[in-house]
Amino acid sequence: MRAPGFFSVLLVAALIAALPAAATGQAAGGGPAANLWFAAPSFDARGGFEQLFVTDADPGSALTASIAGTSEVDDLGSVMFRDLSPGHYIVATSGTVNWGVEVGSAEGSTPEHSFYDDQEINEGFTYVETRDGTTLSAYVVLPGPVEDGPYPTVVDYSGYNPSDPFSGLGGGFDATPLCGSLPTLCKAPAQPGSQLAGLFGYATVGVNVRGTGCSGGAYDFFETMQVLDGFDVIEAVAAQPWVKDHEVGMVGLSYPGISQLFVAQSNPPSLGAITPLSVYGDTAILAPGGLLNTGFATSWADQVLRNAESCGTGWVRRAIDEGDAQCDANQQLRGQNVDATAKARSQPFCTDEVAAPLDTREFAGDIEAAVFLTSAFQDE
Secondary structure (H helix, E strand, C coil): CCCCCCEEEEEEECCHHHCCHHHHCECCCCCECCCCCCECCCCEEEECECEEEEECCCCCCCCCCCCCEEEEECCCCCEEEECCCCEEEEEEECCEEEEEEEEECCCCCCCCCHHHHCCCCCCEEEEEECCCCCEEEEEEECCCCHHHCCEEEEEEEECCCCCCCCCCCCCCCCCHHHCCCCHHHHHCCCCHHHHHHHHCCCEEEEEECCCCCCCCCCCCCCCHHHHHHHHHHHHHHHCCCCEEEEEEEECCECHHHHHHHHHHCCCCCCEEEECCEEECCCCCCCCHHHCCCCCHHHHHHHHHHHHCCCCCCHHHHHHHHCCCHHHHHCCCCHHHCCCHHHHHHCCCCCCHHHHHHHCHHHHHHHCCCEECCEECCCCC
């Protein structure tokens, strides 16, 4: 991983079409022309949906211009801009410029179904591509030979370690004598929900949310992109030939249980049912009812953030050490992960703007998939 140090990047909000051709370095007809003022960008800038990502940045001074925001690039050479209005953006630093970064709207961003049909997701450790080009790490376990499929299939989606291909059942348990009758035991997924489903004959797909595990992007507490990613995961998995009826369910307890509710609100067409276990109704960024939970909730959020640091867990380091270049590249934006505890402490009041997007009661009625839910006042 590159570590070029800290410096500033200026994000210039300007519609490219509104700028003179001489200023943008484009010909009047829109074609490329010599850049009259600035060198080609020394960094990579990519637009997402209401987000913009900068990676591979080089140190340098900032360009003085009218700006939408400034941010300091982290020691991994990256920076993110969130909550942007859709449109064209200019990113500049130290005399180099990227003139045309397109940021899209999350609303109406669902790709054509061919985007999912064209993805090939095989058994074992793999990656699923999402609509903004981010890849999410996944671990696929089939309950038998692929030729004996298709199999009923479930997805486990969280920021824990669902895509960890190394953990298995753990505890020194040797499942070899049982592999003939229960093949899942010898390639067991890391999370208990998937382990149980596998023993009942389900294919399981464990996927790390963006900014965790070997997944790309940056993490924020149940942000919109996690919902869009979840939709993409469901549709990409369901399109696989080893998935029975091209329809999937979701499993998981607590974190991966809550994630199911957030994904299901987007109503992926191929999502048949969810089983959210041990979930809450209201969190308001770790503050149920507006009272910050300084016991379990904040310590949980801090642990998730630590594990999501660049190479923050042993299995991620092992994957990179064994030559997984995609996992290595996907660590670039980890310095842009959002500290949920700090974010919660920065909110003095429990307003609808803060609380409603994270209040599952606000959107539970929109879920069309079948639901089996167990809950309590707060998690378990």
